[in-house]
Amino acid sequence: MRDFAISDDPAVQDQLDRLGALSLPTGRLGLDTVRALLARVGNPQDALPPVFHVAGTNGKGSTCAYLRAILEAQGLKVHAATKPHLVRYNERIRIAGRLVSDELLAELLRHVLDAGEDLAPSFFEVTTVATFLAFHREPADVCVIETGLGGRLDATNVLKTAAACGIATLGMDHEAFLLAPEDGVPTDPLARIAFEKASIAKAGVPLVTQAYPANAAASVLETAAKLGASVVMRGRDWDARADSAIHYRDANGELLLPLPALAGAHQADNAALAVAMLRHQSVIEVGHAAMAKGIVDARWPARLQRLGHGPLTDIVAGRTVWLDGGHNPDAGEAIARHLAAQPPVHIVMGMLKAKDPGALLRPLGSHALSLSIVPAPGHDAHSPEDFAPFSALPVQSFPDVASALRALPPEGDVLIAGSLYLAGEVLRQNEEVPD
Missing domain, CATH: 3.90.190.20 (Mur ligase, C-terminal domain)
Structure with missing residues (x-):
């Protein structure tokens, strides 16, 4: 599978042309290739700032936007990896608050493509390795990383630890990939998708989720348990409702937060998930004022x-x-x-x-x-x-x-x-x- 990318910068376009020619070899699934490629560039994923790792069918990009805006409102330097890009490939890699420059992007892609030429990596594998390399080179306080398809087999799932992982809403999408027949996985479609997304869970790291139908919730809990992660589920461990404000509550108390500037009632749910992720981790300190400011400041183009x-x-x-x-x-x-x-x-x-x-x-x-x-x-x-x-x-x-x-x-x-x-x-x- 590949994406569509163009650039006005000739040096970047040369590398995007190489990138666009890549495809996922038929029948090859798994993380072996991306791990091999990461090893060749020094395993940057093992030395990143604390990570917030987010999966989901809908809302994961918006959740990442809220996380980034809140963390920046706290005064922190934030690396962010989101997908897909809308206009420029550079949108996928935000380094300490700024989109990656054309000069650095061309150098990163050239380095990774040259390093993995004999591995036949995919578009997404090269992109992920280049992103982790960029995040490793530039100092920052925290990383916000969005998965692509699914989670279990997504190239970002080479991360061994995180401050918190999150799952946004679940639904039917990318069925040909996420519901491909396989032994030892749930047969119910929504439970299977929940299994794929929940597989970003990491041992000892909170997995913070929205509320799901019973079959999907059971799949999330079972998957997280096998991976050694604790689940923090909406409706059980935290909750939120929205009217003229967001009323958030969990075992640590209640928060009154403003509604997002982003349009759509669902954005209050995405903002609440970001807040829950921040409230249930112990690596980064974030105050109420930063949460309130970040929810209002967050922007996420092409979503209403x-x-x-x-x-x-x-x-x-x-x-x-x-x-x-x-x-x-x-x-x-x-x-x-x-x-x-x-x-x-x-x-x-x-x-x-x-x-x-x-x-x-x-x-x-x-x-x-x-x-x-x-x-x-x-x-x-x-x-x-x-x-x-x-x-x-x-x-x-x-x-x-x-x-x-x-x-x-x-x-x-x-x-x-x-x-x-x-x-x-x-x-x-x-x-x-x-x-």
């Missing part, structure tokens, strides 16, 4: 992001344009909950061929004024006909988002959704590149 003025949004000037890269049923439900209190919207959608075309339209369909389908840049995408069974509205096709926006009726807000690759292209064209 209200776009600002730019070349794309000016096409529909005067209207609200929402952007969300979610592409699975849980993301669809979260978007629908947010938009339920808003006027109906025109939906502009592009979605990868491997995703469920009804994932967003099932919960969103009744809130749509129109449905326009566009390609997902650089990837095989669903055709307009694939969406037709899930929409009572005519499905229109356009070559790009700008064309779709120009064709909209003169009234009504807009939601652009369905793919993080599409979201990245929208941010680039609207000149809102993440920094």
Whole structure:
């Protein structure tokens, strides 16, 4: 499996071209290759600052954004590894608060690619090794690291210890990879996904989780027990509710915290998970004021992001344009909950061929004024006909988002959704590149 990456810097692009040519050899699963590659560059993962390691189907990126913002509000230097990138590959590696420079990125990728040339590593394995190498070279107080697919076989799961591990919401996504037949794993689909995510647990390290259905919760508890980790589960060991504020409580007391600036009721849950992770570890001291400031300061682009003025949004000037890269049923439900209190919207959608075309339209369909389908840049995408069974509205096709926006009726807000690759292209064209 590989990703799509371009750069305006020729030295970086040379390495991204090498990176983009990599693939995961058929049938090869496991961590042996990434461990071998790490050994060749000095095993930087074994000498990192304290790590917060986060997995989940939805919400793990936002949880990492809250962790980073809170820790920075505490005055700490934070390395952060998140994925995927939206516009620039550099977004994946944030060193002490700043995106990795083009100069350093080119050097890191060249070094790792040269070191592992005979190992046939994957895109994600090289990226992970380069990230750990960057984090080892530059001093910082703490690392926030997001997994990619699953957790058990994710390249980041070479980490031997952490300050805390966390699991955000669980749901169905990447089924072809996460539900591949295998002996000795849960057969129930959601329990299997819970097993994959919970496998980032580490001996003696708290595994802090959201609340899950009984089958998934049991899988998390069983997996963590086998790995020697204690589980701190929402609804049992901590809890939170949100109205005009977040009311958080655990055995150590209660906190009253502000609501996030990020849109969507689910963001209060993600912020609460970050708080729970910080409250149940003993490595980094974080105060109430930093938690409150970080929750408000946190930003996470392309997740119910209200776009600002730019070349794309000016096409529909005067209207609200929402952007969300979610592409699975849980993301669809979260978007629908947010938009339920808003006027109906025109939906502009592009979605990868491997995703469920009804994932967003099932919960969103009744809130749509129109449905326009566009390609997902650089990837095989669903055709307009694939969406037709899930929409009572005519499905229109356009070559790009700008064309779709120009064709909209003169009234009504807009939601652009369905793919993080599409979201990245929208941010680039609207000149809102993440920094």
